[in-house]
Amino acid sequence: MWLPPALLLLSLPGYLSIQGPKFVRGSERGSVTVECRYKPRWETYTKWWCQGASWESCKILLQTTGSEQEVKTDRMSIRDNQSNHSLTVTMTQLRRDDTDIYWCGIERLGPDLGVQINVTVDPEATTPASLLTASNQTGVSSGSYIRTRYMLLVFVKVPVLLILVGAVLWLKGEVQQGLAIYTNLSSDLLTKDTAP
Numbered sequence: 001m002w003l004p005p006a007l008l009l010l011s012l013p014g015y016l017s018i019q020g021p022k023f024v025r026g027s028e029r030g031s032v033t034v035e036c037r038y039k040p041r042w043e044t045y046t047k048w049w050c051q052g053a054s055w056e057s058c059k060i061l062l063q064t065t066g067s068e069q070e071v072k073t074d075r076m077s078i079r080d081n082q083s084n085h086s087l088t089v090t091m092t093q094l095r096r097d098d099t100d101i102y103w104c105g106i107e108r109l110g111p112d113l114g115v116q117i118n119v120t121v122d123p124e125a126t127t128p129a130s131l132l133t134a135s136n137q138t139g140v141s142s143g144s145y146i147r148t149r150y151m152l153l154v155f156v157k158v159p160v161l162l163i164l165v166g167a168v169l170w171l172k173g174e175v176q177q178g179l180a181i182y183t184n185l186s187s188d189l190l191t192k193d194t195a196p
Contacts, residue, residue: 017042018087020104020115028124031092034117036104043082046107049089053101055114062089063107094121 020036038047046066052058062071062078064087070079077090087104099121105114 017113018104018106018115020117022116023118023120025120025122026091026094027122028094028096030094031090032094032119034089034091034102034104034119036087036089036115036117038085038087038106038113040085042106042108042113043080043085047078047080047087048103048105048107048112049076049078050103050105050114051100052103055103055116058101058103091119096121096123 016039018036018038020034024032024034026032036047044066046063048060048063050058050060062073062076064071064078064080068080068082070077075091075093079088080086081088089102089104091098098119100119102117102119103114104117105112
C-alpha cells in the first residue's frame with residue numbers, strides 16, 4: 001500500500017514529539033554525543049536510550065529518572081536538560097561493535113515515543129601514539145583531530161599548492177618569453193653580421 005510522504009512521516013513513532021540526528025559517526029576509542037530534542041510537555045517523563053534495529057525489541061541501555069540528574073554506566077551517560085527540552089547521550093571508549101541502530105525515546109502511557117539514530121564507529125586512525133595520547137590528555141577527541149587535519153588540508157595546504165602551481169606556470173611563461181626574445185635578438189644579430 002502506498003502512503004503519501006506526509007502520512008508516512010506521521011506513522012513513525014514520536015516523529016513530531018522527539019527528533020534527533022539520523023547519523024552519528026565516531027572513531028574507535030573515541031566518543032560521540034547525541035542530542036535529541038523533544039517538544040515541551042515531555043519534560044518530567046522518563047527518557048531512554050536503547051540499542052537495536054527493531055523499535056519493539058530494542059535493548060534499553062540507559063534511562064533517566066524523570067529529573068535532570070545525569071545517569072552513567074561504565075561507557076555511557078544520559079542527561080535530560082528539561083529547560084532546553086533536550087536529551088544528551090554520550091558514548092565513550094567506542095568499540096567497532098558499537099556500530100548499530102539506537103533510539104532516543106520518551107516513556108509514556110501507551111506506545112513510547114522515539115527517534116532512530118544510526119551510530120557508526122570507524123576504525124581507529126593510524127596516527128602516532130604520542131599524538132593520540134596528547135590529544136586524549138587535552139580532552140580532544142580523535143574526531144576533532146580528523147576535522148583539524150581536514151581544515152588544515154582545505155585552508156592551508158591546497159591554497160599553498162595552488163600558489164606553487166601558479167608560480168611554476170608563470171615562471172614557465174616568463175622563460176618561454178625570454179627564450180623568444182633571445183631567439184629574435186640572435187637572429188637579428190646573425191642577419192646583421194652576414195649582410196654585405
